[in-house]
Amino acid sequence: MRPPPDAPPDADRGAPSELIRFDAGERTVHWTTAALTLVSFATAAALFIGPVAAAVGRRDDVRWVHVTAGLLLPVPFAVGLLLAFTRGGLLRSDLRRLDRWSEAERRWLRMEPDAGVRLDKFNPGQKLNAAFTAGAILLLLASGAVMHWFGHFPLAWRAGASVVHDLTAAALTVTLAGHVLMALTHPASLRSMLGGRVSEAWARREAPRWLDEERGPGGGTVTPDALRRGRP
Amino acid sequence: MDAVLEPQQTRIGRRVVLGMLAAGAVGIVFGGRLTSTVSDLAAPLTGDGFRIYSVAGYSPATPPAEYALAVGGLATNSLRLTYADLQAMPSTTLTRDFQCVTGWRVAGVRWTGVALRDVLDRAGVAPAAKAVTFRSSDRVYTESLTLDQARRDDVLVAYEMQGAPITDRHGGPVRLLVAPMYGYKSLKWLSHIDLVDAVEPGYWEQEGYDVDAWVGSSNGRQDAPTS
Numbered sequence: 184m185r186p187p188p189d190a191p192p193d194a195d196r197g198a199p200s201e202l203i204r205f206d207a208g209e210r211t212v213h214w215t216t217a218a219l220t221l222v223s224f225a226t227a228a229a230l231f232i233g234p235v236a237a238a239v240g241r242r243d244d245v246r247w248v249h250v251t252a253g254l255l256l257p258v259p260f261a262v263g264l265l266l267a268f269t270r271g272g273l274l275r276s277d278l279r280r281l282d283r284w285s286e287a288e289r290r291w292l293r294m295e296p297d298a299g300v301r302l303d304k305f306n307p308g309q310k311l312n313a314a315f316t317a318g319a320i321l322l323l324l325a326s327g328a329v330m331h332w333f334g335h336f337p338l339a340w341r342a343g344a345s346v347v348h349d350l351t352a353a354a355l356t357v358t359l360a361g362h363v364l365m366a367l368t369h370p371a372s373l374r375s376m377l378g379g380r381v382s383e384a385w386a387r388r389e390a391p392r393w394l395d396e397e398r399g400p401g402g403g404t405v406t407p408d409a410l411r412r413g414r415p
Numbered sequence: 416m417d418a419v420l421e422p423q424q425t426r427i428g429r430r431v432v433l434g435m436l437a438a439g440a441v442g443i444v445f446g447g448r449l450t451s452t453v454s455d456l457a458a459p460l461t462g463d464g465f466r467i468y469s470v471a472g473y474s475p476a477t478p479p480a481e482y483a484l485a486v487g488g489l490a491t492n493s494l495r496l497t498y499a500d501l502q503a504m505p506s507t508t509l510t511r512d513f514q515c516v517t518g519w520r521v522a523g524v525r526w527t528g529v530a531l532r533d534v535l536d537r538a539g540v541a542p543a544a545k546a547v548t549f550r551s552s553d554r555v556y557t558e559s560l561t562l563d564q565a566r567r568d569d570v571l572v573a574y575e576m577q578g579a580p581i582t583d584r585h586g587g588p589v590r591l592l593v594a595p596m597y598g599y600k601s602l603k604w605l606s607h608i609d610l611v612d613a614v615e616p617g618y619w620e621q622e623g624y625d626v627d628a629w630v631g632s633s634n635g636r637q638d639a640p641t642s
Contacts, residue, residue: 231461232461233461237462242467242469242474242584243474282429283427311427314432317428318434318435321432321435322435322439325436325439326439338516338623339444339635340443342447342450344446345453345466345517350442
């Protein structure tokens, strides 16, 4: 990836100072999941929001699409993870990064001013969002399954499953709106989910600890000042 | 290099996911009692407050002009009533809360139709008849009532809801309304009424719901009675 000719002079652009943030497998998982999520939300609106339901109609077809998209939702991730395990890929190690939090990261999330954290590839907000999204998808799957195959469960569970499905979907609507807003207001991050790469300057600012890992401490053009400045 | 946990690293991600799943499991098993709260909160989105649990793969849509209700079984005078026939009969209007056994309730729904009792009398109830069964034009859903229940004033063969013809979505053009019982008794898309010698458990009752479905004193629920 070469900088366009009209790009401002920037030592950090160009292949040597770029890092792969998301590999092709991860990006495929992300965008197929995003597409299925969009279908799930659109069909949910046509099932749940009165005026939309009235305008769209064809309730049984809509329900079939919703259930199918919902059941497919974890498939890209499962396939991606399987491939990451068998053929290699970043998904596996990134999953581990998202799972694990240091003491300092917990302080950062609590917005303690002297958290003293050097951010990893994902900041604690991103880690929390990833865990919440994963949990929400599993909850929607489980509660949706009880609603769809209610005959196999005690009848009271169907009512409980509707409550869980509704509340989880409402919460996920809020966090996904936040996710999209963050992406639109952080173009470099969005570009990394499209093309996979971030500049070294970006990594130094947003993920200095990861940069060290990739380049070795001091291996990049990391200044002591940049190291201290854990947070933009 | 990161296969081992560094000191002070905690697996928060896993903890969050497992915590959510545990809360969800509790919610599925016990959350049913929150349905009315949730449906109140969602009312601005869901519109009229009704939730649809179609059991057939499709929802029937019959134009009123093509509608016919067959009344037979242990009847002395089997009938076939058109939409116009029903409209020509004396009508009853009721306003009652509609309570679903899954918890949601819609306050003050206005229904207009013919008392089921009048339809049965017109068909002539044979002495052997002890109960009434109902079939839906979705060809799947069934319901039944004892003859005494069927003769109540608040049991209608309804063709209007909230002052307008009943829509397909709500079981139109003609549905049953059993006002004092949970919603599953109020069969949608009513196509057949048969007088029989014994109550036959309906669609949901074969899945475990109570056959005598009085609101507030069946199905282990304590809702306020609707009629």
